[in-house]
Amino acid sequence: xxxxxxxxxxxxxxxxxxxxxxxxxxxxxxxxxxxxxxxxxxxxxxxxxxxxxxxxxxxxxxxxxxxxxxxxxxxxxxxxxxxxxxxxxxxxxxxxxxxxxxxxxxxxxxxxxxxxxxxxxxxxxxxxxxxxxxxxxxxxxxxxxxxxxxxxxxxxxxxxxxxxxxxxxxxxxxxxxxxxxxxxxxxxxxxxxxxxxxxxxxxxxxxxxx
Numbered sequence: 001x002x003x004x005x006x007x008x009x010x011x012x013x014x015x016x017x018x019x020x021x022x023x024x025x026x027x028x029x030x031x032x033x034x035x036x037x038x039x040x041x042x043x044x045x046x047x048x049x050x051x052x053x054x055x056x057x058x059x060x061x062x063x064x065x066x067x068x069x070x071x072x073x074x075x076x077x078x079x080x081x082x083x084x085x086x087x088x089x090x091x092x093x094x095x096x097x098x099x100x101x102x103x104x105x106x107x108x109x110x111x112x113x114x115x116x117x118x119x120x121x122x123x124x125x126x127x128x129x130x131x132x133x134x135x136x137x138x139x140x141x142x143x144x145x146x147x148x149x150x151x152x153x154x155x156x157x158x159x160x161x162x163x164x165x166x167x168x169x170x171x172x173x174x175x176x177x178x179x180x181x182x183x184x185x186x187x188x189x190x191x192x193x194x195x196x197x198x199x200x201x202x203x204x205x206x207x208x209x210x
Contacts, residue, residue, distance in 0.1 A: 011049045014039045019060045023105035026112060027057050061120035064109060068124060071099045072131055092128070092162035094186050107181075111167050132159040165189065 008016070017038040021030045032053050036043040050056035100106050113121040133155040139145035148154040165172065165180050178185040 010039070010041055010045060014041060014046055014049060015056070015059055015063055018056050019063065019109055020105045022057065022060060023108035023112065027053070032056075058120075060109070061113065061118075064106060064113065065120060065124060065127075067100075067106060068127065071096065072127060074099070092132075092159070093165040093181060094190075096166065097181055107166050107169070114163065114167065128159055128163070129156060132156070161193070 014035060018030070018035045021035060021038060030053075032043050032046050035053075035056070036046045039046070046056065050059055096107065096110075110124075113124055115121070133152065136145060136147070136151060136155045136158065140147045140151075169179070169181055173179045173185070176185070176188070178188060180186065180189050
C-alpha cells in the first residue's frame with residue numbers, strides 16, 4: 001500500500017508503477033493485476049483511470065515524452081552546447097541521468113521505447129535528433145566543429161553514439177568492468193570519446209605527417 005506521505009494522486013502512482021514494471025519486464029510481460037498490486041489499488045481502479053493496459057501504456061509513453069520535453073528545454077536553455085563541445089566532457093546520456101533522480105526507471109524504459117519501433121519511440125528520437133542537429137549547427141557557428149559533407153548524418157552519428165551508452169549500458173559495463181553511467185564510467189568513456197572527436201580514430205599512413 002502507498003505511504004501516507006505520498007502526495008501523488010492514485011492515477012500518478014499507477015502510472016509510475018507501470019513505468020517501473022514496464023521498464024523491468026517489458027509491457028507485454030506485465031498484467032493489469034500486477035500493476036494494481038504494485039500501486040496498492042484494485043485492478044478496477046486501473047481500468048477506471050486508463051481504460052485498459054494499452055491506455056496505461058500510452059499514458060506512460062506520454063509521461064516519458066513530457067519528461068524529455070522538460071529536460072530538452074533546460075538543455076536548449078544553456079547546457080546544450082556543452083554536450084558536444086570538445087572542451088567539455090558531457091554527453092546526452094550523462095545529461096539524462098543528471099536530470100533524473102537516482103534509480104529512475106526512465107533510462108531502461110527509454111531503451112524499450114526506442115527499440116520497440118512504436119510511435120512514441122519515433123517521436124522521441126525525432127526530438128533528440130533535432131536537438132543534436134541544433135547543437136552541431138551551434139558548434140559550427142562558434143568555430144568548434146565542421147559540418148562535414150552531410151551534416152544530418154553527422155548529427156545522427158553523434159546522437160547514436162550518445163544513445164548507445166544508454167541502450168547498451170549493461171553490455172558495455174560487462175565488457176569494460178565498469179558501469180559506463182557511473183561517475184568512474186562516465187569519466188572513462190568521456191576521456192576516450194573526446195580524444196576520438198578531437199583527433200580522429202584512424203592513424204596516419206606511414207610517411208604522412210602526423
